[in-house]
Amino acid sequence: MQKVLIEGGYPLRGVIRVSGAKNAVLKLMAAALLGKGSFVIHDVPQIKDVFTMIGVLSALGVEARFENSVLTLNIDQIHGEAPTELVREMRASIQVMGPLLARLGRVRIAKPGGCAIGDRPIDLHLKNLERLGAVIDERHGYITAHCSRLIGQEISLDFPSVGATENIMMAATLAKGRTVIHNAAREPEIVDVQNFLNQMGAKISGAGTSEIVIEGVPEDHIGNAEYTVIPDRIEAGTYLIAAAMTRGKIKLENVIPQHIQVLLSKLEETNAHLSVGPNTIVIEGGRNIQPANIITLPYPGFATDLQPQFMSLVTLAQGSSVIKETIYSHRFGHVEELRRMGADIQLDSNSAVVRGVKQLSGASVRAMDLRAGAALVIAGLAAHGTTEIAGVEHIMRGYEKMIGKLQAVGAKIIQVDGESD
Numbered sequence: 001m002q003k004v005l006i007e008g009g010y011p012l013r014g015v016i017r018v019s020g021a022k023n024a025v026l027k028l029m030a031a032a033l034l035g036k037g038s039f040v041i042h043d044v045p046q047i048k049d050v051f052t053m054i055g056v057l058s059a060l061g062v063e064a065r066f067e068n069s070v071l072t073l074n075i076d077q078i079h080g081e082a083p084t085e086l087v088r089e090m091r092a093s094i095q096v097m098g099p100l101l102a103r104l105g106r107v108r109i110a111k112p113g114g115c116a117i118g119d120r121p122i123d124l125h126l127k128n129l130e131r132l133g134a135v136i137d138e139r140h141g142y143i144t145a146h147c148s149r150l151i152g153q154e155i156s157l158d159f160p161s162v163g164a165t166e167n168i169m170m171a172a173t174l175a176k177g178r179t180v181i182h183n184a185a186r187e188p189e190i191v192d193v194q195n196f197l198n199q200m201g202a203k204i205s206g207a208g209t210s211e212i213v214i215e216g217v218p219e220d221h222i223g224n225a226e227y228t229v230i231p232d233r234i235e236a237g238t239y240l241i242a243a244a245m246t247r248g249k250i251k252l253e254n255v256i257p258q259h260i261q262v263l264l265s266k267l268e269e270t271n272a273h274l275s276v277g278p279n280t281i282v283i284e285g286g287r288n289i290q291p292a293n294i295i296t297l298p299y300p301g302f303a304t305d306l307q308p309q310f311m312s313l314v315t316l317a318q319g320s321s322v323i324k325e326t327i328y329s330h331r332f333g334h335v336e337e338l339r340r341m342g343a344d345i346q347l348d349s350n351s352a353v354v355r356g357v358k359q360l361s362g363a364s365v366r367a368m369d370l371r372a373g374a375a376l377v378i379a380g381l382a383a384h385g386t387t388e389i390a391g392v393e394h395i396m397r398g399y400e401k402m403i404g405k406l407q408a409v410g411a412k413i414i415q416v417d418g419e420s421d
Contacts, residue, residue, distance in 0.1 A: 002392040004403070006380035007412035008362055011248035011285070014409035018236045018254045019045040019400040020069070020229035024189040026092040027166050028196045028229060029053050032073045033060070033099035034173055035200050035222035042228040043254075044071040045400035048393070052090045059083040060096070078103075084110040090397075094122055094163060097145065098171035101134055103219060106146040111138075124164035128155050132168070132175055152177035152216050160185040160298045165212070166193050172214040173202045173222070181212040187299040188259045192230050199225040231279075233259040235399060237306045238374050240264075240283050242406070244272040245313045245382045247285040250409055255281055262302045263310075266292050270313060291319035291356060296327050308334045308375035315343040316382065317356035324351045333368035334375045340365055341379055341387065359384050367391035370398045377402070381411055 020043035030053070032039040044050060044066065054064045054071075061078040064071065080100045087093040087110045100107040111122070126136050126143070132150040136143065152175045157164060165185040170193075172179035184190070186208055194207035201222045203215035236255045243250040244267055257264065257276045264274055264281070271286030291314055296304040304327035314321040315338060325331050332352060335345050340363040344355040362385030367373030373395035380387030389395075392415065395402060406413050 001390065001417070003416055004377065004389040004392050004395070005414050005416055006362070006377065006387045006389070008360075008380055008383035008385060008387060010381070010410050010412055011246045012243045012250050012381070012406070012409045012411060013248050015251045015253060016239050016405050016409060018231040018239075018252055019043070021189060021192070021232040022047060022049060022398050023162075023232075023234070024192040025050060025229045026053050027095050027189065027193050028227065029057060029071070029073065030092075030095035030099055031170050031193060031197055031200070032075060033057070033062070033078060033096060034103055034170060034197070035219075036075055037224035039073040039075065039200070039224065040226040041071045041073075042069065042226075044069050044229060045232070047400050048397045049090055049092065052086055053092065055086045056082055056093050056096060059086065060100070080104045080107040082107075082109045087112050092163075094125060095167055095170070097125065097143070098129065098167040101129060101145050101147060102150055102171045102174040105148065108142060108144045111141055111143060124157060124159065124161045125167045128157070128164060128168050129171060131155055132171055132179070150175035152179040152214070154180050154182070156182040157184065159183075160210070162187050162190065165190055169193060169197065169204060169207075169212060169214055172216060173197055173204070174219055175214070175216040177216055179214040179216070181214075182210070184210055184212045185298060186210060188230060188233065188256070196225060196227045199227055230259075231255050234303065234305045234371075236260060236281070237263045237303070238309050238378070238399070239405070240267060240281065241306070241309045241313050242378045242381055243283045244270060244285040244289070245316065245378055247287060248410070249282070249284040252281045252283075253279070255279060257281055262300065263306055266294060266302065266310065270317065289313065289317045289356070291317040291321040293322045295324040298327070304328055304331060305371050307331060308371045309378055311335075311345070311352065311354060312338065312375045312379040314354050315345070315357060315360060315379065317354070319356055321354045321356070322351060323354060326350065334372035337365040337368075337372070337376055338379060341383055343379075361385055362387040364388045365390070367394045370394045374399065377406075377413070381406070381413070
């Protein structure tokens with residue numbers, strides 16, 4: 001059982017390069033299943049979720065090579081049954097469903113797993129694949145789908161789901177005719193998927209807006225592509241919050257500031273000082289952290305994936321902050337752990353009132369999910385004394401070389417073997 005030990009109280013100072021986006025690259029890997037040939041993706045983070053997806057693709061018949069942050073996928077003949085044990089590890093594995101159905105006309109996949117942060121129903125994926133012509137059967141924990149050929153349709157999403165938007169985009173790439181997705185999610189990662197698919201030979205426009213148009217193309221139009229994934233906006237935000245909470249000063253490189261504009265505004269509210277360039281951000285934490293209220297919303301609103309980290313920051317604010325979570329029903333798993341460190345947080349349904357305290361104290365805590373783990377790391381960096389974090393496997397799912405990056409900017413943090421518990 002791996003654990004992280006942090007000796008808190010050291011301001012972060014230095015330069016951090018942001019890695020490629022986890023939430024984009026996993027979908028690009030799935031998208032490659034639509035074509036035959038060689039697909040090269042640059043700036044791929046070395047994280048557990050990427051290795052899990054490589055395992056999924058390899059089991060489907062893909063030849064994968066991953067070295068020096070470059071992932072090469074050689075694809076010829078594939079089959080449509082994804083490996084159960086790997087699919088159940090990671091939510092993003094549902095994204096192979098659209099491409100496999102479109103290319104092969106059939107797919108069988110276990111219901112996917114991932115972080116326990118509340119209901120993330122796949123109904124939007126399934127009912128809209130049915131709209132495109134798929135026949136879907138759910139039983140015994142598996143989803144089976146088949147079709148002769150998918151047919152383009154007008155689709156209106158009940159909610160701007162990122163995963164459903166991407167799965168429909170991929171499936172519609174090889175559908176007959178035009179598909180229009182209304183109320184589409186607008187996240188930057190969706191733009192990345194569109195750009196990669198177009199590089200492969202697809203005809204898609206509108207990503208980044210609420211209406212995406214996909215003109216179906218024949219399978220032989222989809223082939224080789226080489227692409228560089230966008231920087232990870234959630235990783236960038238995590239390190240900015242860590243610098244603000246430790247009253248440090250860091251420079252982020254390889255970042256797209258407009259992707260985290262709402263966070264930057266909120267950090268300024270907390271008294272952090274920012275200098276923003278085309279692909280760099282310098283942040284200096286204010287001596288006195290000020291309170292700030294947030295409401296998580298679909299992009300371009302405040303990202304739910306940054307809510308736990310921001311909550312850590314305002315535990316030390318001079319006043320009270322209100323944090324409202326509207327995306328995931330159980331995304332307050334970090335609250336009890338922050339309380340162990342001395343935070344004053346009161347929960348009321350999907351809202352948290354955070355009353356700032358003068359200091360957090362190191363404690364033994366557990367990461368319940370990926371972003372909760374990041375929040376606890378940030379809290380530990382600012383706390384007095386030593387913090388021990390169990391559940392490190394969650395953190396390693398989504399942050400490339402987090403321990404090393406933090407050490408390089410002055411954090412007293414190490415990963416150690418711990419006893420099973």
